[in-house]
Amino acid sequence: MLEIKDLTVEIGGRKILNKVNLKVEQGSTTVLFGPNGAGKSALLMTLMGFSGYDIVSGQILFKGEDITHLSVNERAERGLGIMTQRPPNLTGVKLKDLVKVISNDHSFDTDAASKKLDMERFMDRDVNVGFSGGEIKRSELLQLSAQNPCLYLLDEPESGVDLVSIEEIGTTIDELLSSRSKCSVDHYKRGNSALIITHTGQVLDYVEPDVGYILCNGVVMCRGNPREMLKEIKAHGYQECIKCKQAIL
Amino acid sequence: MQTGNSLKEKAEKAIEKSAMYGEDFDLNEFEVAAKEVPQTEDLEDLDDEFKQTLLNVGVLTDDKERSGSFLMLDNAVSHSSLKDPNIELMSLHEALEKHDWLKDYSWNLVAVDADKYTAKSYLENANGYFIRAPAGQKSSMPVQTCLMMGHKDVTQTVHNILIVEEDAKLDVITGCTTKKGVERAMHLGISEIYVKKGGVLNFTMIHNWAGDVGVRPRTVIHLEEGASFVNNYILLKPVRSIQSYPTAILDGEGAFARFHTIAVAHPGSELDLGSRVLFNAPNTKAELISRTITTGGKVIARGEMVANKPHCKGHLECHGLVLKDGGTQLAIPVLEANVADVELTHEAAVGRIAREQVEYLMARGLSEEDAVGMIVRGFLDVGITGLPEELAKDIDDTIAQIGKDAI
Ligand SMILES: Nc1ncnc2c1ncn2[C@@H]1O[C@H](COP(=O)(O)OP(=O)(O)O)[C@@H](O)[C@H]1O
Ligand SMILES: [Mg+2]
Numbered sequence: 001m002l003e004i005k006d007l008t009v010e011i012g013g014r015k016i017l018n019k020v021n022l023k024v025e026q027g028s029t030t031v032l033f034g035p036n037g038a039g040k041s042a043l044l045m046t047l048m049g050f051s052g053y054d055i056v057s058g059q060i061l062f063k064g065e066d067i068t069h070l071s072v073n074e075r076a077e078r079g080l081g082i083m084t085q086r087p088p089n090l091t092g093v094k095l096k097d098l099v100k101v102i103s104n105d106h107s108f109d110t111d112a113a114s115k116k117l118d119m120e121r122f123m124d125r126d127v128n129v130g131f132s133g134g135e136i137k138r139s140e141l142l143q144l145s146a147q148n149p150c151l152y153l154l155d156e157p158e159s160g161v162d163l164v165s166i167e168e169i170g171t172t173i174d175e176l177l178s179s180r181s182k183c184s185v186d187h188y189k190r191g192n193s194a195l196i197i198t199h200t201g202q203v204l205d206y207v208e209p210d211v212g213y214i215l216c217n218g219v220v221m222c223r224g225n226p227r228e229m230l231k232e233i234k235a236h237g238y239q240e241c242i243k244c245k246q247a248i249l
Numbered sequence: 250m251q252t253g254n255s256l257k258e259k260a261e262k263a264i265e266k267s268a269m270y271g272e273d274f275d276l277n278e279f280e281v282a283a284k285e286v287p288q289t290e291d292l293e294d295l296d297d298e299f300k301q302t303l304l305n306v307g308v309l310t311d312d313k314e315r316s317g318s319f320l321m322l323d324n325a326v327s328h329s330s331l332k333d334p335n336i337e338l339m340s341l342h343e344a345l346e347k348h349d350w351l352k353d354y355s356w357n358l359v360a361v362d363a364d365k366y367t368a369k370s371y372l373e374n375a376n377g378y379f380i381r382a383p384a385g386q387k388s389s390m391p392v393q394t395c396l397m398m399g400h401k402d403v404t405q406t407v408h409n410i411l412i413v414e415e416d417a418k419l420d421v422i423t424g425c426t427t428k429k430g431v432e433r434a435m436h437l438g439i440s441e442i443y444v445k446k447g448g449v450l451n452f453t454m455i456h457n458w459a460g461d462v463g464v465r466p467r468t469v470i471h472l473e474e475g476a477s478f479v480n481n482y483i484l485l486k487p488v489r490s491i492q493s494y495p496t497a498i499l500d501g502e503g504a505f506a507r508f509h510t511i512a513v514a515h516p517g518s519e520l521d522l523g524s525r526v527l528f529n530a531p532n533t534k535a536e537l538i539s540r541t542i543t544t545g546g547k548v549i550a551r552g553e554m555v556a557n558k559p560h561c562k563g564h565l566e567c568h569g570l571v572l573k574d575g576g577t578q579l580a581i582p583v584l585e586a587n588v589a590d591v592e593l594t595h596e597a598a599v600g601r602i603a604r605e606q607v608e609y610l611m612a613r614g615l616s617e618e619d620a621v622g623m624i625v626r627g628f629l630d631v632g633i634t635g636l637p638e639e640l641a642k643d644i645d646d647t648i649a650q651i652g653k654d655a656i
Contacts, residue, residue, distance in 0.1 A: 050608050072611035073620075082612050088605045092627025101623065102613045126627070147613055 001026045001151055001183070001193040002047070007058035009039075009046050009218075016042045018218045019058070024151065024195050027188030029177060029207055031226045032197045034215035035238040040197045041085055043215065044153045047195075048082045049075050062151070063183070079183050081149025083140040085156055089129045095139060096123035103146035110146070117142050117172060133160025134169070141172050150183030152176065152194040158202040170206025177207065201230045214238075256361050260371040263362035270549075271492025271521045274463045276369055279435050282323035282403035289328040292318060298429055306424025306455040307640045308395040314637075319378045319394040323405055326376065333388050336419065337381040341408055344379035351379070354410055358441040358469035358498075366437045366465040375406035375439065382417035382448070391420035391453075391635070396438065398462075399428045404435040411440065413448035413476075420451045420635065426458065433461035440468040444476040446501060453481040453633065455640065458488040460517060466493040474501030474530070480508045481633045482522070485647045487515040487546075494523040494551060499533035499561075509631045510539035513651065514546030514576065523551025523581075528561035528591070535563045540629050543569070543576030544654055553583040556591035563592070569599035570628060572621075572655040602628075602655075622652030 002024040009017040016039045024030045034040050046053040047060060049072040060068045067075055090098070099110050114120050117138045128136055137157055144152065157173060158166050177192045184191040189210070196203060204226070212226030216238060222229070267273045289295060292303070292310035300310045303320075312318050316333035319326070319340075326340045337344070345351050361371040378394045398405045413419050427434060436458075444450050458464060470478050478497060497506035508524035526535040541548040554563040569578035578599035586593055602624055610620035626648050636644070 048612050050612075051604055071617070072608050073614060073616055076612055076614040080612075084609075088603060088609055090606055090609070090624065090627055092630040093623055094627075098610075098613070098623070101615060101619070104614070143613055 001063060002195065003061040004047070005059040005061070007046070007060065008056040009042060010054045010056055011042065011052060015056070016218050017046065020215070020218070020220050022213055022220060024193050025210070026183070026185060026193055027190045028210040029190070029194045029196065030211045030213065031204065031209040032195060032213050032215060033229055033233055036199070038215045039218040040215055041155050044082060044155050044195070044197060045084070047153055048072060048080060076147070076149070079150030079181065080153065081144050081147050081151065082153040083137070083144060083155060083157060085159065087128055087136060087140060090127040091129055093127050094124055095119070095127050095142075098127055099123075099143060099146045102143055108146050113142055113145050118168070134162055134165035137161055137169050138165070141169065141176070145176055148181050150181045150192055152192060152196070154194060154196045156197050156199055158198065158200060166202055167206070170203050173203065174207045201234070204230065256356060256371060259362040260368040263368040264365055264372065266362065266365050266368065268364035268366060268465070268492065270494070271465070272463065272490045272519065274435060276365060276404055276435065279402055279404040281373060282398065282400060282405045284324045286322040286325040286327050286399070289320060292320065292328060302397070302426055302429055303395055303424065304637070304639045305643050306395060306426045306457045307422045307453065307637055308393050308424045309637055314390055315393045316388045316390045317392045319392070321377065321394070321396045321407065322399045323403060324373070324376065333390070335383070335386045336388050336392065337379065337383070338392055339379055341377045341379045341410055344410070351410070354412065354441060354443060355408075358471055359439050359467050363467060367439060367467050369404065370406040370408055370437050370439050373406040375408035375437070377407040377409035377439070379410050380419070380421060381412045382414060382419040384414040385416050387418040388420065391422045393422045393424070396423070396425045396436070397428055398431055398434045398436060401431045401433050404437060407436070407438040409438070409440045411442045411450070413444045413450045415445045416447040418449040421453070423452070423454045425454065425456050425464075427462060432459045435463045436465070438466040440466065442468065442470040442478070444470065444472045444478050446473045447475045448473070449477045451479045453635070454483070456482075456484040456488070456491070457486045460487045461489050463489055464491040464493070466495070468493065468495035470495065470497040470506065472497060472499050472501060472504040472506060475503045476501060477505045478507070480506070480524070482508070482510045482512070483633070483644070484512040484520065485644060488518050488520075490519045492521040494525060496525040496527065497535065498527045498529060499535065500529050502530045503532050504530060505534045507536045508538065509633055510541070510550070511629050511631065511633070512541045512548065513647070514541065514543040514548045516545030516575065518546035520546065521549040521551070523553065525553040526555070526563060528554070528556040528558055528563065531558045532560045533558070534561070537563075537565045538631055539567045540631060541567075541569045541578065542572055542625065542628070542651065543578055544572050544651060545575045547577040547579070549579045549581065551581045551583070552595070553585070554593050555585045555587070556593055557587050559588050559590040561591045561593070563594070565593075565595040567595075567597040568628070570625070571599065571601050572651065617656055618652050621655050622649050625651055625655075
């Protein structure tokens with residue numbers, strides 16, 4: 001589904017990602033771990049094509065197509081969907097109007113979806129303006145479900161969210177990944193693919209991961225069993241980063 | 250009360266007096282617009298192009314949803330009709346003949362010698378509309394008025410008086426425009442507005458001019474105890490120069506005023522738009538909210554609040570977007586507190602649309618053009634309601650075009 005090859009990225013002339021190689025298989029959920037400042041968010045933002053993330057070298061392939069230099073909306077059209085860590089406020093843009101525009105001509109039941117995510121009260125509000133952490137995530141998931149992408153790029157979906165909301169958010173993500181999109185193929189494990197950044201691993205209580213990566217200092221340190229990785233990280237923190245790299249070398 | 254003679258003297262002295270702000274037009278370069286114009290029995294009888302011009306400033310030719318309609322063409326009244334017998338609508342000249350008391354309201358809030366534009370309007374014995382909602386009357390539908398310039402190279406002089414008496418409520422929609430093909434002209438408009446104790450006036454003004462038109466409205470609103478005044482001003486099309494600085498005087502305890510300004514400065518347009526509130530009684534409140542966009546023209550967004558009595562509360566908000574290089578946004582907020590116990594705040598921000606916002610929408614599949622359009626629409630949405638559908642569509646189309654042009 002997604003293949004990142006030797007991707008080196010700079011922000012404002014400073015190297016943030018260094019020769020990153022990473023794959024997300026069709027229908028699989030790939031998890032990206034790493035300490036604060038490792039470059040995890042930068043990687044997701046680069047994949048979506050946001051400006052400010054300058055690709056110095058390397059390639060991004062999506063379903064075999066080179067999308068390295070496509071615009072943000074061209075990537076969205078091809079099936080990438082993102083939940084960023086801190087989405088901007090859109091003053092004057094009502095959530096219901098945005099959801100309507102996103103769902104376009106697809107048969108999307110806005111009422112049912114907003115009800116399910118407990119967002120009915122927010123449909124007449126300006127997008128993200130005055131939303132709490134959990135409300136932002138639920139609004140993002142509502143938008144994503146209207147968008148129905150093939151590959152979900154989720155940046156710390158549990159951060160800034162209270163415990164009750166985490167369950168709602170976790171199960172919604174699981175459902176979205178299990179649903180069908182234009183890229184779904186029957187014999188794969190799930191209808192959709194995902195690259196999920198998690199710092200705490202909480203979201204993995206609801207979503208079963210297939211592959212894990214650890215990113216430190218802009219470098220991929222290891223690839224492996226995500227549950228094992230999480231256990232190590234919980235026990236020893238990210239000091240394991242260094243050891244891990246030595247192990248694969 | 251000042252006598253006609255002393256006013257005339259003052260006006261004559263001020264006929265060359267430049268205004269404090271805005272391009273200094275030479276009124277001698279324009280002819281005084283006609284004082285006799287064709288009469289329109291029924292607005293429905295007008296030709297389609299004329300009707301469209303009216304619609305584009307919110308004036309409906311089918312008056313089912315209006316309490317009354319008034320059309321001034323050049324310097325004379327072309328149509329005046331009233332459906333709601335509980336209110337009054339007629340030309341100011343007629344009203345001055347009918348009501349002896351009205352002369353005290355005329356040239357009372359606006360000084361004849363404020364500048365050459367007020368002086369000219371006085372000396373031309375400007376006509377305009379007179380609207381009165383008598384005490385306790387609440388008109389269910391808006392009164393609509395249209396001030397149109399029908400010929401090029403003329404000066405239109407207008408003088409309006411609007412009175413909302415005790416506990417009355419009135420909605421007014423005023424569209425000011427030029428007939429199709431009239432590219433160059435001057436519009437001078439004096440408006441004296443009185444909202445008495447407990448009265449409510451919602452006043453929506455839509456301007457739609459042409460590329461070489463100069464516009465000099467001079468408006469003062471006087472509010473008594475518990476009175477409320479909401480002013481919506483919309484200008485989305487090209488014009489050469491508009492300079493206006495309406496002033497609301499909150500003269501009774503608990504009075505409230507709100508000004509919404511929505512404007513777009515196209516290349517070649519200079520918009521000097523302000524609003525001013527004088528808090529002259531305790532517990533008065535005001536909000537001045539302006540959202541302006543430049544696609545190449547100049548916007549000066551002024552706002553002034555002067556608190557002279559305790560327990561006043563005012564908020565001033567000027568947000569300006571620069572969509573293209575070559576455009577200028579200048580926000581000039583002024584707050585003045587002359588007593589201790591007041592709360593005046595302001596918020597001003599000018600700049601481009603945040604790239605982050607555009608890309609956020611693009612990541613949801615919107616094209617850049619649609620993303621900019623959606624943000625601009627949101628930016629301009631300050632909650633003005635009750636605009637006719639046709640006008641809302643015209644506004645939508647204009648915003649979509651702005652989104653396209655911005656890229
Ligand atoms: N807009 C930016 N300008 C400058 N530096 C940035 C910017 N965004 C991120 N960085 C830097 O890039 C590095 C990686 O950040 P980020 O991707 O947010 O880390 P993570 O998500 O792994 O915590 C950090 O050193 C951060 O300071
Ligand atoms: Mg991050």
